[in-house]
Amino acid sequence: MRKLYIQVLIAIALAIAFGLLAPHEAVKMRPLGESFIALLKMMLGPSSSARSCMALGTSRT
Numbered sequence: 001m002r003k004l005y006i007q008v009l010i011a012i013a014l015a016i017a018f019g020l021l022a023p024h025e026a027v028k029m030r031p032l033g034e035s036f037i038a039l040l041k042m043m044l045g046p047s048s049s050a051r052s053c054m055a056l057g058t059s060r061t
Contacts, residue, residue, distance in 0.1 A: 019026040 018029075
């Protein structure tokens with residue numbers, strides 16, 4: 001399975017199943033999820049800035 005979107009969909013389905021089947025254990029996983037979201041937010045700014053710089057640097061007028 002090399003398609004990223006399939007892996008993401010499987011992970012979402014497993015997370016939903018885990019939350020439904022073992023809600024008390026799923027609550028314990030919340031810090032891990034919040035840390036992951038914080039990491040994504042931290043990477044979003046520099047990534048979009050770098051993408052904009054690359055686009056401007058390679059554009060021809």
